[in-house]
Amino acid sequence: MEMLQYALRKLITGIPLILGVTLISFLLMVYFGPDKTYDLIGKNATPEQIAEIRHQLGYDRPFLTRYLEYLKELVTLDFGYSDSTGERVSSILKRTIPISLALVLPGFVLGNLLGIALALAAAWYRGRWLDKLIMGGSVVGMSVSFLIVIIAFQILLSSNYGLGWFPVRGWNVYDFGDYLRYVTVPTLATVFVALGYNTRFYRAVFVEEMGRDHVRTARAFGTPPAELLFKHVLKNALIPIITRIMFSIPFVVISGALLIESYFGIPGVGLVTYDAITTGDQPVLKAVVGLTAALFVLVLILNDILYKVVDPRVSLK
Amino acid sequence: MSFHPFRLSLILWMALLAACSAGPGTDGLKIYRHSLGGRPTSLDPVQSATVYANHLVVNLYDTLYAYKYLARPYQLKPNLAVAMPEVSDDGLVYTIHIKKGVHFIDDPCFPEGKGREVTAADFVYSMKRHFDPKSRSQGSWLWAGKIEGMEAWKKAGADYDRPVAGLKALDRYTIQIRLTRPFPQLVHTLAQGFSAIVPREAVERYGREFSIHPVGSGPFRLQTFDSVRAVLVRNPKYRKEPIDLAYEGYDPERQARYGIARIQGKVPPLVDRLEIHFIKEGLSRWNSFTKGDEIQFASIPRELLDEVLLKKQPEVVLRARYAKKYFYTSGLENGFVHTDFNMKDPKIGYNPDPRRQERNHALRCAIRYAFDWAERNRTFYNDMGRVFPGIIPPVVPEFDPDASKESIRHDPEKARKLLEEAGWNAANLPVLTYGGVASVTSRQMFEQFRGWLTRIGYPKEKIQFDSYASFGDYNKAVKQAKIMIVGMGWGLDYPDAENTLQLFYGPNGSPGSNASNFDDPEYNRLYEKSSVMQPSPERTAIYRRMNRIVEDACVTISGLSRRYILLWHKNVVSYPDSSIVGGFHLKYVDVLPEGQEKK
């Protein structure tokens, strides 16, 4: 009961956040975004036709009316039709979000798991050569641009100039075998880039945990390393780990997928969003921005609740 | 450790990789994987303005006319129409009979889901849609002001139940079009995706989503469509018309090597499943093509030409290792690229001060002499494009191979002299802005342009790049006449120079297609006179005069027709064309079973 009340209270505090996000992004897209009109007119359009299209797109209505309509759309989850293809926004999202999830999830999970494993090793052997090696590697990983990694991996693993093991691009997925073929290279690229950051972050967390008195004592008493790491270190480090993972979720789906999807030609939500930005497809943008903001708020709330579950000392007040 | 989980999983994984499929239920089907360099956004015929959309639309829908598969130069042929139109002596009334017994595909929009017969009224409905503001037509300009009573119909509220005087179904299978003035290119426009025939039931049922839910009577029907590919499957109800190669313009000398003879007498469409992949990045497309089991059709990316080609001139020859695996064809594009000066800008074009206007003319001509077409051709078109003077490109019959080449001559000396004579110097030269999309290529084109101008003494900081983040934004600025120097490309809608000459017709100025906003009374008069004329030597003479007017006024630096090279796998029987015949060729594409490539 207390939990439910807490969640509801948090939900209400999330409303101004959603309002802020939608207002700022809507302002940007309406006043400064690309004008869709000129994508929709023919080679020899007349000023009259241009006015007609502007009217149909709703560009001639006052901002406030349009913003209120946006909020209504957000509440009813009905964003209408894409201005480019005419497809329902909801069916676009239904089609593309699963693809993006399938695409980024393996990389995300592996990147975090490997990051934690490497960080544990580094923290355990702090100051020794293994630690130095891992940390050096992670700085290198952090210093290579994602773009360079993607280009290099595609050439090395997919093209005929390299090994040519995987499809160069596309997403013809019908069964698990196809899925593995298409997801491997993007996953490797994501893991490569995420690993450096994750390892550093988790190492810092573990080093702090290992420095605590009870861990040091346990270590001194010869507690087996596995027990020590899992029981004392990992468990206590759970909060920062969970926070980091949860907060990356809303962005992994969109930002993380954007570069990969546009480079590999995968029809996920990142590509759709990027196209919507560059062509000014407002219904799609409204949906993506609104839903991301809502997801973000949801994560905030869940995170607070999880804190409570993991660590009862955190007050709900 | 006694076992190696890593090695085990690797083996498992490699086994999975080996299993490759095109999807459930595709075993034993004939699949052809085509590719295009861009993607269509809408499959609604009235919005099929891009060559990509057109490729799909003409395969999903029927058009009255089409282009013969193999004939070059291009020739029209009846498609859904029974024969070429009967035209009245004054060239104003067209009567067209359509084939009987042609049905739309089965779709829930029809009663009991059974596709009904295509009738003349469907064509009338489809054409009216262009003048209904709700359908957001991009092709109405082709017929605007030309069909009797159409504008009045639109003004009266675009009610489909009201008749249009100039567009009638005389009976179930007869169409009559009455024009306000002769329009010799009409039949060409009836071979475009724009005039494809749609059923009213589908438009009304799917509303906005009609654009992704095509219901037509073409050789294929749509299975899936997204931003990276479309999958089409054979329309089993498509009318059975065996291929007559002689009729399609088969030329054994040019085409026998592609093994086309083997499709004689077969009934299109020849494949069961047609995948069209949209791949913008040339290299990704190439990598997918050379992979073997992915797309089967591509062109060569600019960066790889030297690697793939043995010879570029006078004929394209592939290196042996590529020629062994791929068929290829090459030719000049049906269009050209040019760089226009915006005449509405008083700093470089028309100016209220006649003296300044004259000096602007000298300035434009000087810039034109500074422009080095040979170098542009070398860097951006692999030295394979064809540079020609003026705005009548080599692919149209009205092209004059003997015309003076003065307007494409590179002469920095003369440019400098022109500037000097007109009193221009580093201090008083205007700031030039060169518009472009913020892409690597257009930036490089700008940098090259700036390099040339600095060589004739133009101060570097006075030449600026006006960059736009997307093509839509660039197009908007062009349509609003905001850009000073406009790089443009034009793809011909039909093979008649009228289609390029209209680019400089005054009344077509922004937001029309006349990006230079050139407005010359003599030119306009000649355009109006020639636009109602049937092809004739007299008309050609007028066209060429108009060409010279544009050249003398130095309103454009023009032009270059790019050369395309198309490649396809050897197990594919095809004679592809990327523009005029365009999508019409896809129903004739055949795929040979493995091991049968050798003739």
Place this chain on the structure above:
Amino acid sequence: MNRSRERTSLWAKAWYKLRRDRIGMISLGVVLLYFVVALGVWLGLWGQGWSQVEGPMWAPPGPKYWLGTNIIGQDIFERALYSTRTAFDVGLVVAVLSTLLGGLMGGLAGYFSNRWADELILWLMGVLDAIPFYLFVAALAYALQGNPYAMHIAMIATFWTTTARLVRGEVIKLKQFEFVEAARAIGLPRRLILFRHILPNTFHILLVQATIVFVGAIKSEVILSFLGLGVTDGVSWGLMIAESTQEVQAGHFSNFVTASSFLFVLVMAFNLFADALQDALDPRKVSA
């Protein structure tokens, strides 16, 4: 005054620590070397021929064109040099301004914690954090189209929030120290307390944040330029890499390798330097 002596000793200690950190010093040297290159471009000493199209297409590296030329015959080495300046342009502007903004906002929020100013700033930070980075930058880049600083502004607008959160936390902590209590007790104006006594004590956070933001900015520039939303005038490593994506498979690696290495070395050095700095400045932090 006791506090200020403590501060001086913190800096002296940090400097001492840093000087002994060999990797930190080497990376600082590398960064400074890059800075000298950028300075030279600024002063017009080198890298001025980046826009000339005099060379042949795709010339191999040689005595005339040290690292070869690109497709339109521009000298790749010159372009890489000039791009160093662009990188510092972007990095410095974004790092300095976003750190200042973050420090100011974080300071205000922390000082007025749990009051409306704090709520407002927290709300703003929450909003900015909730918009996906590339979406926001892309939207801002469009919004400020034609403005050569569109990208800078977009990055500043997103990068300041992290700094602000850290500073806010530190300020809330500092507020409870006696010297602040004392200042308040003798009736010093709030503004003075905040700017004289509290913010200077967050300087070590700002310094470390600035180096991190610098790295973030030049890395983001690469991706934004690839997406066509980045540098509009001049040349940058990002633009060079964008150019090279079309060239690498034709066997012309010079553009790609040059730009990638210039970028990699600088980012690497900056990352290592940021680490060393952090180690040196954080009294609690035990060095690795």
